[in-house]
Amino acid sequence: MKRGIFILAALLAWTLSPLTTDVQADNWNAFAPLKGELAISGGTAHIPVMKTLSTEIMKAAPAVRISIAGGGSGLGIKQVGEGIVTIGNSGRSPKPNEIKKYGLILHRWAVDGVAVAVHPDNPVRALTSDQLRAIYAGTLANWKELGGPDRAINLYTRDASSGTRSVFWKKALGKGEIHPRANFVKSNGAMKSALSGDPYGIGYLSVGHLDASVAGLAIDGTAPTLANVKSGAYPIARGLYSNTKGEATGLAKAFIDALYSPRGQEIIAAKGFIPVKG
Template sequence: MKRTHLMLMALIFWAITPVAPGVQADFRDTFGALDGELTISGGTAHIPVMKALATQVMKASPQVRISIAGGGSGLGIKQVGEGIVAIGNSGRSPKKEEIDRYGLVLHRWAVDGVAIAVHPDNPVRALSFSQLRAVYAGTLSNWKELGGPDRTINLYTRDASSGTRSVFWKKALSKGEIHAKANFVKSNGAMKSALAGDPYGIGYLSVGHLDASVAGLAIEGVSPTLENVKSGTYIIARGLYSNTKGEATGLARAFLDALYSPEGQKIIAAKGFIPVKG
């Protein structure tokens, strides 16, 4: 394991946060005979589930340590492919050339919607796709044109390695322009913080990250709810993947098995995603 490279990652989370209330699991039978460190990086939408599951695993087996880092889908795919981490998360299916180059095996475990969001004080609660494309192209630049205050719209986006951005760009913008004036943020969490602090901002983030600090917008009359994502009515959605280089073994295999277990599926649902198997 290239630990020097791993330590250069922007942020490492030691999974010590509590699981959602009412979701508890006992993984002693699965992990009791295992030890060592499991390294995970990539998509930031995945982090709440990864941390919650890792907490339960390490509670069951104190000899196991699990480190979880973000960095975006592209980084997760690259780092697992290069053997830097054991699991590389992505909010998009890896491309065929990535699968072929690295020998990746894909593990799809949830469906997630990508919500367009604003500050809760913003009175605008709905947009059409054409309005959204105009906003991000910069041709519609004042909230007044959308029924909001007479203030400039502050755009927020993610970098090119983000799976969230990829889905937003393809399914919400129809591969349209993202204006050069847009502010870049590094993660779903950073996007939520930016919008929660900017009454005139607009951005996008995982539906699983929506809370009272930001307001999700209806698009073409369809709100970004779990029910609408699950039914397919809300079309700005994607799969969440945990990728391995070849078939998963050891701690990585045990962790993925726990993710697909009934307890793991409950954690996925509790964090605002739609659990799937395979």
Template sequence: MKKYKLLSLLVVLVLQLSVNSAWSGALDPFAGQKGTLKIAGGTAHIPVIKEAAKLIMTANPDIRITIAGGGSGVGIKQVGESIIDIGNSGRKPTEQEIGTYNLHPVKWGIDGVGVVVNPDNPVTALSTQQLQGIFAGTITSWKELGGKDRSINIYDRDAASGTRSVFWKKGLKKSEVSKKANVVVSNGAMKTAIANDPYGIGFVSVGHIDASVAPVSLDGVAPTLDNVKSGKYPVARGLYSCTKGEPSGLAALLFDFLHSPEGRKIVEEKGFISVE
């Protein structure tokens, strides 16, 4: 038993040393800090925040960071009501939200929102007009778009989603969405739904697109990171993290880390565009 305990301690020490050597400069401000940081809201943010939190907590075990989803609306409301310390949002808070809650939004990334279908679906290019018809429920069969003679299953996000907000505004041009659409709660849930439905269509953060779903070009432009960076792909939004009042303590240190060269590298490795 003692042998296994010693081995576990050695693994932890090696892990801490490797983290400290690779990230020492960026993580130095967290040395000697203690406390808990509660974060919730937009789900697109989670891969970046989770990776940053892991590095911070490994370097300093006296810091605890908890991360939850819920959507942008939940993040804004909960941080405004002091339930959490940081509320993630895939859209900039409105002037009313900022005034009501005394919010301070910090932008650290830019993300695109791409239309996705099942990898077995041959329809991988649509016009804005076709996309509007699908989500409005006026185009009901994949056959009308060059696919199989099967009904189109629409997947949507709930009203609190920042991903949905930018998709509805910039992808659908604020057109109608059918009440028959299936509603899912996160980018991860959307990917799972589309991956398991050969006739489904939905939308996810470009940073979440992988082999489990097939990206759909919109008006001849693919939802890729390069196209988002160049501005060719217009369905894009900022990634914000909000505090109630000016950020301080661990929240301020986390924001500084996300804007450091090391933090920006994490943002880009997770499929987003970093912001200075």
């Protein structure tokens, strides 16, 4: 594998069809009298929830159109602050200077763990924090040193605008080094694709994105499960936010209220996150 290459994933974007799923009409009566367009961008971990919720809403309210784009937490914060979108998603709390600059109101609706993951064929299933930091610093560079195959460790990381990277860097690496040979990917989905195709890779992604195609690793003896994230036993975790410029109104308010509704909380849990009520 070439080192230092950038693995590019297309910006995730949808204009969702209102005809692709069963309607939950009883939950979305508030949208019936509304019409217009709602633009959302930012954190990629949010997208499965945004997509399902938006599809249901648009089926119940055909005069409403909702578009969703990824791009990372930094982009979501910037675009909502500049009025490009109405809701900017972030996998980290906006910084105090961002809140002040843009007049942001934060809406935290879920807690998400960030799992360290490898290809499922890799026999390594646990690391210590010291080992993880050494891997990303480049001083531990062969799987053989960890009980795996005699092959170089291929590093994967996210770009600087990623909320997932920010949480991983602070809580998993203790703000330690990420070696410049690490391969960059653009989203949680792209990270899963990269790791599922590389038997010697290691990276990190939302716990909500773990499935049979990747294997989450225990860190210091604690597995990246929803139960461990919820209890606080697994410490590499963050909030998921949908931010607005000032108080949410109109379609934006209705959408955020929908996230906190019983059906919204059900969708959040079904996508692998821990719902936060209000």
